[in-house]
Amino acid sequence: MDGDPLAYHNGAWRPLSACTVPINTHALQYGTGCFEGIRGYWDGQQVNLLFLREHMERLHRNAGMLLMQTPEVDELCAIAVRLVRDNAPRCNVYLRPMAYKCSTGLSPKLVDEPDGLMMYILALDDYMDTAKGLDLCVSSWVRIPDNAIPARAKATGAYLNSSLARSEACLNGYDEAIFLDTNGQVSEGSAENLFMVRDGVLVTPDKTACILEGITRHAVITLAREAGIAVEERAVGRTELYRADEVFLCGTGCQVSWVRSIDRRQIGSRVQGPVSSAIQQAYEDAVYGRSAHSAQWLTPVT
Ligand SMILES: Cc1ncc(COP(=O)(O)O)c(C=O)c1O
Known part of the structure; x- marks a missing residue:
């Protein structure tokens, strides 16, 4: 996987560096997003995504709690699988899906504000040293x-x-x-x-x-x-x-x-x-x- 992997942003597939948001984005101003972290383990032949469905179900439910809408769970899973397939990593990876309020209005309210969805991937081995204590x-x-x-x-x-x-x-x-x-x-x-x-x-x-x-x-x-x-x-x-x-x-x-x-x-x-x-x-x-x-x-x- 190179330094600028392919990412998903509001229905489009682009290099990660090209996926940008305006500075007045609701989620940037008020923290109005919800996200997941999903690991993919490289077994020497393929990447295996751990608890993919469970993570996407949680994202879907949590988005609802925050008055956001996401695509259905099957579609979220399909985006994740395509993200891994198209980037073809040969290492352990981490996927970050996020639903967020992509409007630019001033009010922090969650209702009647449009929702965005992004998903990107990065290489990741240990986040913490699991051996040292x-x-x-x-x-x-x-x-x-x-x-x-x-x-x-x-x-x-x-x-x-x-x-x-x-x-x-x-x-x-x-x-x-x-x-x-x-x-x-x-x-x-x-x-x-x-x-x-x-x-x-x-x-x-x-x-x-x-x-x-x-x-x-x-x-x-x-x-x-x-x-x-x-x-x-x-x-x-x-x-x-x-x-x-x-x-x-x-x-x-x-x-x-x-x-x-x-x-x-x-x-x-x-x-x-x-x-x-x-x-x-x-x-x-x-x-x-x-x-x-x-x-x-x-x-x-x-
Ligand atoms: C605050 C918090 N608690 C617990 C966890 C562990 O959750 P999970 O096992 O679903 O990754 C996370 C994971 O990101 C977290 O952010």
């Missing part, structure tokens, strides 16, 4: 409450919240931030869901903790239950993390990345724990076509 901090920035900006909508404007937390973490020498919600309970990372292991049980904040309802989170729960690991979705207290045997993050970007410290407290022993290792391995097997899940989870682009 991450050093996290609890952010001083609170997760946006659902009745302010819904995190589950994956709205572009909501990512200012993530940007602030992630930047603070980087400036203070951490790899990533953990948000607490307005009740002071653990929510998620800036772009990842969070799991901890306590007394053999895999625990993750429930869907009312202002999280994005992650597709990888769902896959992790499936893999854990299959491995006979009990899973609880419940409120998680900050200091429970300090007492956890294991903590890991998951998401399309970070995949499954284990955590070695939070707020400079060591988590578990110094090495990756057995649960996160097993989940990471099962996930990797699935995305590289080596497990019983692969056929269902992957869309091959030939």
Whole structure:
């Protein structure tokens, strides 16, 4: 894939550099878009898109929540497949579809404003180092409450919240931030869901903790239950993390990345724990076509 891949923009196919928007675009001014991140794994012969349909279903639903319209899910999937096919990458890739308000009016209202759709592709291997063990901090920035900006909508404007937390973490020498919600309970990372292991049980904040309802989170729960690991979705207290045997993050970007410290407290022993290792391995097997899940989870682009 060269440096200026083909992209999709409002019905047209053009080089990415030619896909531009006016400076007074609603979405640019007010953050009125919603998006997805989809990985494609190169298996040596073809790119396999992971959870393509699930991502497009989420985009379609979230657009509706934000009073936007997108093409039907089948059409969104077809655009994604063509994007990969026409660019013919021979590496791992990341697809970014986005629905957005493309009008140029001054009012921030969502109704009666036209919608745009874009989709582009980039080469992407690791977003985070999945091997080294991450050093996290609890952010001083609170997760946006659902009745302010819904995190589950994956709205572009909501990512200012993530940007602030992630930047603070980087400036203070951490790899990533953990948000607490307005009740002071653990929510998620800036772009990842969070799991901890306590007394053999895999625990993750429930869907009312202002999280994005992650597709990888769902896959992790499936893999854990299959491995006979009990899973609880419940409120998680900050200091429970300090007492956890294991903590890991998951998401399309970070995949499954284990955590070695939070707020400079060591988590578990110094090495990756057995649960996160097993989940990471099962996930990797699935995305590289080596497990019983692969056929269902992957869309091959030939
Ligand atoms: C805020 C946030 N939480 C969680 C996730 C993980 O979601 P998924 O597994 O669907 O990629 C993401 C992914 O982009 C995210 O932005």
